[in-house]
Amino acid sequence: MIWQDGLYLWFLLLIPLLIAASWWYNKQLNEKRISFFGSDLFERLRSGFWPLGKGIKHIAIYIGIGLLIIAAAGPKLGTEVREVKRQGVDLLVALDLSASMNAEDVKPSRLEKAKYEVTRLIERLDGDRVGLVVFTGEAYLQAPMTLDYSALRLFLNIAETKQMPSSSTDFSAAMETASEAFGSIKEDKGGNAAKVMLIISDGENHGESYSSALQQLRDQNVSIYTLGIGTSSGSRIPLYGDSGSLMGYKRNEDGEVVTTKLQPDVLRSIAEEGNGEYYEIRSGGSGIDSFLGRLDELQQGEFASQEYADYKNQYQWLAAIGLLFMLFGMVFPKFKIRD
Structure with missing residues (x-):
């Protein structure tokens, strides 16, 4: 595999920072909510909250961001030999x-x-x-x-x-x-x-x-x-x-x-x-x-x-999959639907 512009891969380091920032923000937000409402009242107010759904939602968005960054770097996979x-x-x-x-x-x-x-x-x-x-x-x-x-x-x-x-x-x-x-x-x-x-x-x-x-x-x-x-x-x-x-x-x-x-x-x-x-x-x-x-x-x-290897650009597929992950993450529910 070769890259059109490998410098874009450095942006992947932002994903761990985003995860850490998101975790810290949610932690601070939850502490403030509990201090205002109390833990019992807060749990009743967000009845039906699905922690696993929230995790899946965030993971899908982060995967989508990562794939878009990789796509921006221009990965080239596979070769076609031409004469x-x-x-x-x-x-x-x-x-x-x-x-x-x-x-x-x-x-x-x-x-x-x-x-x-x-x-x-x-x-x-x-x-x-x-x-x-x-x-x-x-x-x-x-x-x-x-x-x-x-x-x-x-x-x-x-x-x-x-x-x-x-x-x-x-x-x-x-x-x-x-x-x-x-x-x-x-x-x-x-x-x-x-x-x-x-x-x-x-x-x-x-x-x-x-x-x-x-x-x-x-x-x-x-x-x-x-x-x-x-x-x-x-x-x-x-x-x-x-x-x-x-x-x-x-x-x-x-x-x-x-x-x-x-x-x-x-x-x-x-x-x-x-x-x-x-x-x-x-x-x-x-x-x-x-x-x-x-x-x-x-x-x-x-x-x-002369025969030479022509590398194929594959960023289109990664970009499309990345957008699908982000769309999935945005629409995925974090509350369970009650009957």
Whole structure:
């Protein structure tokens, strides 16, 4: 048995106090009556009085009060075992952590905006298994496929451009890591679910051709969607010190300030070849919303089946019985009916 609010059970201590107070009051009242009328006259005045009936009357009322207090505590008795199945798609988010993602043409920055939109994505997932890959010139599986969205948020929050050894972008590295992640999924758990990779980047690619890695994902029946972040006008890449103060802007080998722009052609080409779609994130979140709508249309697989005990509330019965006891106590006679 468990309780909805066990604190109410402390009120049961009032019942002994009520019994003691009632006994003391009746004792004092009887003494006063006898002193006024005398014991013989008092007994004749209350002729037909039934002490046992009075006791039954009080006991029934106290039992009723006790049951109402227990009912207020919300007892839960018995269990019903239910099976809950979690269904969804296998989604792997690949987040670009190159230096250009620090550009502030999308406020507060491309990276922070991307992380915010991925957080919105996670909050709206329901039963989908999701993982996180971070990449620049190299790629790492930041979070393996999981149904634990809270843990995924933690991995997402600590993703920063400073954690990566390279500041360039190589899509092939991200695709190869994604291929390994999808390949490690056990087929006996949701093997029929759609496999989706979502690449979030500004589109700058400094790596080698990604054709081979993309084809490998296609062979694994992975659909590749891309989400471009940035503006066509572009922005400089700020450099901040450890204290958070602006130190300057990123420059190229010739000493010129670098301007980074959204390059949608590369991302659009990846999506087309990967049997997916291309979206954009600018000031709003329409891109991630459109992707979510598409995600709902994909084939769902069963990832987890869990049994849990559902406790049944039983306060209604106790409350009803308690009221019946109180009603019985109020109507029960304490005087015998004479013929």
